[in-house]
Amino acid sequence: MTEKADFLTGDVAAGQPPRETFVLNLGPQHPATHGVLRVKMTMDGEYIVRAEPVCGYIHRMQEKMGENRTYAQFLPNTSRIDYLSAMTYTHAFVGAVERAAKIPVPPRAEYIRVITSELNRISSHLVWWGAFLLDLGGFTPLLYAFDDREKILDLLEAITGARLTYCYYRFGGLCNDVDDSFIKGTREFVAHMRPRLKMYRGLVTENIIFRKRLEGIGPISQEMCRKYGATGPVIRGSGVSYDVRRVEPYSAYPEFDFEIPTFPGGDSMARYLVRMEEMVQSLRIIEQALDKLPAGPVMADKVPRVLKLPAGDYCYAVEAARGRFAVRIVSDNKEIPYRVKLRTPSLSNLSLFEEASKGMLLPDALALMGSLDLVIPDIDR
Amino acid sequence: MMQSLSGFIAGFWQFIASLWPEPLRLVLFLGGIMAFVGLNAAYLVWVERKGAARFQRRPGPTEVGYAGLLQPIADAVKLLTKQLIVPAGVDATLFRAAPLMVMAPALMSLAVIPFSDVLSARNINVGLLMIFAFGSINVMALMLGGWSSRNKYAIISAARIVSQNVAYEIPMLLVVITMVMVTGTMNLSDIVKAQAGPFWHWNLFKVWVNPLMPVTFLIFYICMLAETNRAPFDMAEAESELVAGAYTEYSGMGFGVFFMAEYANILLGCSLATVLFLGGWQSPIGIWSGVVWFLLKLYFLVFSVVWIRWTFPRTQFYGLLNLSWKILIPVSLFTLILSSAMLKLIKPFAA
Amino acid sequence: MKSALKEIAVGFNSLITGMRITLGQFFKRSVTLQYPHESLKMSERFRGHIELVKDPATGKAICYACKLCERACPSDCIIVEGAKLDGAKKRSVTTYQLDFTKCSLCGSCVEACRDGAIRFSHDYNLASLSKEEFVMDLFKRLETEREEEERREGKPASAVPVAVKPEAAQPAAGQTKVEVK
Numbered sequence: 001m002t003e004k005a006d007f008l009t010g011d012v013a014a015g016q017p018p019r020e021t022f023v024l025n026l027g028p029q030h031p032a033t034h035g036v037l038r039v040k041m042t043m044d045g046e047y048i049v050r051a052e053p054v055c056g057y058i059h060r061m062q063e064k065m066g067e068n069r070t071y072a073q074f075l076p077n078t079s080r081i082d083y084l085s086a087m088t089y090t091h092a093f094v095g096a097v098e099r100a101a102k103i104p105v106p107p108r109a110e111y112i113r114v115i116t117s118e119l120n121r122i123s124s125h126l127v128w129w130g131a132f133l134l135d136l137g138g139f140t141p142l143l144y145a146f147d148d149r150e151k152i153l154d155l156l157e158a159i160t161g162a163r164l165t166y167c168y169y170r171f172g173g174l175c176n177d178v179d180d181s182f183i184k185g186t187r188e189f190v191a192h193m194r195p196r197l198k199m200y201r202g203l204v205t206e207n208i209i210f211r212k213r214l215e216g217i218g219p220i221s222q223e224m225c226r227k228y229g230a231t232g233p234v235i236r237g238s239g240v241s242y243d244v245r246r247v248e249p250y251s252a253y254p255e256f257d258f259e260i261p262t263f264p265g266g267d268s269m270a271r272y273l274v275r276m277e278e279m280v281q282s283l284r285i286i287e288q289a290l291d292k293l294p295a296g297p298v299m300a301d302k303v304p305r306v307l308k309l310p311a312g313d314y315c316y317a318v319e320a321a322r323g324r325f326a327v328r329i330v331s332d333n334k335e336i337p338y339r340v341k342l343r344t345p346s347l348s349n350l351s352l353f354e355e356a357s358k359g360m361l362l363p364d365a366l367a368l369m370g371s372l373d374l375v376i377p378d379i380d381r
Numbered sequence: 382m383m384q385s386l387s388g389f390i391a392g393f394w395q396f397i398a399s400l401w402p403e404p405l406r407l408v409l410f411l412g413g414i415m416a417f418v419g420l421n422a423a424y425l426v427w428v429e430r431k432g433a434a435r436f437q438r439r440p441g442p443t444e445v446g447y448a449g450l451l452q453p454i455a456d457a458v459k460l461l462t463k464q465l466i467v468p469a470g471v472d473a474t475l476f477r478a479a480p481l482m483v484m485a486p487a488l489m490s491l492a493v494i495p496f497s498d499v500l501s502a503r504n505i506n507v508g509l510l511m512i513f514a515f516g517s518i519n520v521m522a523l524m525l526g527g528w529s530s531r532n533k534y535a536i537i538s539a540a541r542i543v544s545q546n547v548a549y550e551i552p553m554l555l556v557v558i559t560m561v562m563v564t565g566t567m568n569l570s571d572i573v574k575a576q577a578g579p580f581w582h583w584n585l586f587k588v589w590v591n592p593l594m595p596v597t598f599l600i601f602y603i604c605m606l607a608e609t610n611r612a613p614f615d616m617a618e619a620e621s622e623l624v625a626g627a628y629t630e631y632s633g634m635g636f637g638v639f640f641m642a643e644y645a646n647i648l649l650g651c652s653l654a655t656v657l658f659l660g661g662w663q664s665p666i667g668i669w670s671g672v673v674w675f676l677l678k679l680y681f682l683v684f685s686v687v688w689i690r691w692t693f694p695r696t697q698f699y700g701l702l703n704l705s706w707k708i709l710i711p712v713s714l715f716t717l718i719l720s721s722a723m724l725k726l727i728k729p730f731a732a
Numbered sequence: 733m734k735s736a737l738k739e740i741a742v743g744f745n746s747l748i749t750g751m752r753i754t755l756g757q758f759f760k761r762s763v764t765l766q767y768p769h770e771s772l773k774m775s776e777r778f779r780g781h782i783e784l785v786k787d788p789a790t791g792k793a794i795c796y797a798c799k800l801c802e803r804a805c806p807s808d809c810i811i812v813e814g815a816k817l818d819g820a821k822k823r824s825v826t827t828y829q830l831d832f833t834k835c836s837l838c839g840s841c842v843e844a845c846r847d848g849a850i851r852f853s854h855d856y857n858l859a860s861l862s863k864e865e866f867v868m869d870l871f872k873r874l875e876t877e878r879e880e881e882e883r884r885e886g887k888p889a890s891a892v893p894v895a896v897k898p899e900a901a902q903p904a905a906g907q908t909k910v911e912v913k
Contacts, residue, residue, distance in 0.1 A: 022533060024533050024534075030624065031620050031621045031624065032621045032622060045540075046537060046540075046698070069806050072804070072840065073804070073805075073806035073840065074806070075838070075840075076806060076836055076838030076839075076840065077806070080836070133694055134621060135621045136621070136694035136695060137612060137613070137615065137619060137620075137621060137694045137695025138692075138693060138694030138695070139433070139437070139691060140433075140436050140437050140691045140692060140754060140757075143437035143438065143439070144437070144438075144757070147438065147763050150763075154775075157775050157777075157778065158775045158776070158777065159777065160777065160779075161775070161777035161778050161779035161839070161852065162778075162779050162837065165836070165837070165838075167838055167839065175839075175843070176777070199753060202749045202750065202753055203692075203749075203750050203753045203754070204694075204750075206746045206749065207693065207694070207746050207747065207749075207750050208742070208743030208744075208746045208747060209613055209693050209694055209695075209696050209700070209747070210693075210694050212696070212697065212700045213694065213695075213696070213697045213700065361697075361698065361699075362537070362622055363619070363622050363695075363697055363698065364697065366621065366622055434762070435757075435758045435759075435762075436754045436757055436758050437757075438757055438760055438761070438762045438763045438764070439762050439763070439764045440762050440764065440766065443766065688751060688754065688755065688758075689751070691754060692750050692751050692753075692754040693747070693750060708740065
């Protein structure tokens with residue numbers, strides 16, 4: 001009799017394996033996975049016994065593609081790995097090639113790269129913010145976020161010609177210069193965004209329902225981050241001040257005064273706060289870069305038309321919106337790289353999901369997944 | 382023998398004839414209620430979509446008719462023309478019955494709501510009891526719909542619905558008992574009549590009967606949101622978690638009826654709140670009372686439900702249960718005891 | 733008890749704040765654009781599909797089929813053929829096929845072109861029921877455009893004289909495409 005009661009309620013003595021489980025197939029089409037991620041969840045009622053991410057539904061062989069085309073031809077692909085932070089990804093590839101070919105980049109180009117990368121970071125975080133709230137069942141913030149993001153996209157469209165897959169950077173600089181209207185527009189955007197962030201705080205961050213859903217939920221320890229190589233807001237939400245812009249300074253970042261927001265909680269709320277604070281810091285960087293923007297060319301003088309990198313092994317890392325994105329190029333002195341390796345942050349961040357979600361309730365696990373800010377093409381590449 | 386039979390027939394006919402106005406009135410009113418619920422269910426969808434659009438700074442439906450006013454009709458036609466798919470392996474009877482069972486109680490319950498002192502389909506003495514009796518069928522219907530769907534998401538949703546409704550029925554009933562004690566009747570018409578006069582006579586503001594009256598209203602409102610599975614308590618249809626919850630396998634008008642029932646239930650909940658707390662058809666200044674006031678209050682409450690849905694994220698399940706068991710039930714129990722004590726203390730002096 | 737009450741008060745306050753914010757937005761102007769009724773003007777640098785540029789002097793394509801763009805394209809979506817026409821000094825393009833289904837709008841072709849013979853169009857209303865419509869012959873498109881223009885110029889003065897800018901002519905070309913289908 002007692003056995004039957006246990007069977008019905010699913011109560012399991014501590015340490016015992018659950019008696020009856022079922023497999024819940026979350027995805028590849030599911031509203032919470034924001035793409036074609038599939039998570040095979042073994043469930044005990046609404047508790048997760050094991051959540052196994054199944055990747056590869058949008059594997060496009062980006063790395064292999066890099067190995068059979070010239071550097072310039074692969075450049076547009078980098079915008080499509082993580083479509084939400086296309087600028088930073090292009091930055092890494094361009095940076096790797098410049099490092100290998102020893103192409104000097106004019107300071108104006110570096111500054112504009114910083115401005116556009118940070119604008120891109122804000123727009124990426126805004127999408128995450130809206131989508132994360134969508135995961136939690138709040139619909140309206142998404143539309144507010146997209147309203148603000150629209151302003152960034154308009155700015156970037158005016159200078160790059162595209163709204164998502166910018167492909168703005170070139171080996172040695174930028175494809176075209178920014179004009180005064182962009183600078184003016186960006187200043188207006190910075191002024192517009194600050195009160196909006198305050199509004200977001202009132203609408204969401206301080207909301208009791210929201211806080212109850214995130215505080216203490218989905219703790220990720222520093223050890224777990226290190227074990228799986230998690231970077232970006234995930235590791236900074238666990239209290240480790242790791243930011244590529246600081247630890248491996250690149251581009252013009254050393255010239256700006258900004259903080260690396262770090263929160264020690266390790267829960268979903270800490271990761272949320274890291275991103276919100278990062279937007280504030282990005283605005284600061286943009287403002288400083290606009291103030292100090294030097295005049296001059298935006299393209300290096302002597303960039304060979306046919307680019308052949310000297311034989312060797314080159315790596316360049318950037319802080320993308322989701323963490324450390326690194327490009328490693330192995331060259332054998334040909335037009336086409338011998339090997340291209342893309343180190344994408346989302347894959348590492350997803351890897352810890354299986355361990356972190358053990359024993360969690362389904363909605364909490366989805367909140368945790370949302371707080372990891374996964375972009376599925378970035379996982380599968 | 383013959384005489385007695387004809388006498389019986391004549392007597393019976395007389396009896397029927399004497400009743401005639403009443404059945405006619407009844408049919409008219411019930412027809413009216415069904416039309417009212419049907420129209421409201423359809424047009425509250427429009428209100429919701431327009432409201433959501435305004436909160437999100439978009440225009441909302443604009444294409445079908447002026448300001449999209451024909452959109453609900455277009456949607457209904459679309460849903461009616463779609464096939465009601467009964468997936469393999471589901472319990473077909475329950476699967477088909479669930480939408481009916483969810484819609485019918487809402488329709489029936491509205492029959493006892495007094496829209497004004499003369500506009501009420503049935504004025505029965507235990508109207509309040511009847512609403513709650515029918516209200517519990519709603520839960521069962523949703524549960525059966527989810528369970529019979531043979532879908533894991535739907536089953537999880539069904540389990541959630543049951544525990545959520547059990548948790549929220551208690552504080553709601555406690556609040557209702559408080560109100561019954563304060564007004565001394567279960568007849569909804571009499572409850573409104575007891576609130577005659579300017580707005581401080583409404584139950585919401587009767588702080589001399591119970592200083593926690595506004596809190597009581599708030600509890601009722603929260604419970605109403607939870608009972609109708611509305612955001613932020615939309616655990617049953619948590620689309621980012623459970624795809625479409627209990628409705629996942631429903632298509633065509635099967636889904637349409639569920640959808641309409643949601644709005645019918647909101648209408649019922651808001652009507653009840655208006656009757657119990659906001660003085661029903663009573664005007665706030667004491668004169669010119671009438672059905673207009675009832676509708677104004679009702680639609681203000683409906684608007685607030687829409688407003689809440691498009692502002693807050695969804696609560697977590699344990700948060701919802703914690704709120705009910707740890708805050709709402711103790712507080713509503715406290716108000717119940719407080720008002721009974723106040724009534725005992727004050728009434729002798731008042732009388 | 734005291735902290736619990738405080739939490740309830742703070743929580744309730746936060747809910748009220750949220751509702752006040754959304755209500756504030758409720759009365760503001762909507763920020764969207766009703767797309768089929770209104771549409772945005774594309775920015776100067778907007779990267780649409782590519783199109784051939786006319787030589788203002790001759791009205792013909794500048795392109796002389798050097799095939800640099802064909803080689804630069806990472807997706808192999810351009811096929812250019814050219815021939816030396818009778819009496820001409822240079823080669824001139826005879827076919828410029830763009831398979832837009834493969835194109836990723838990267839712009840490598842435009843950058844590779846040394847003579848500015850191709851550019852991005854501002855045409856973004858590209859929808860079709862068949863895949864074949866997106867395999868466009870840009871050369872033929874330019875020629876039809878030119879012929880149309882000539883026909884219009886040849887007409888009597890009743891026709892409104894429009895200074896046909898290439899951008900303005902673009903939608904007209906799009907429309908003829910639909911009619912053909």
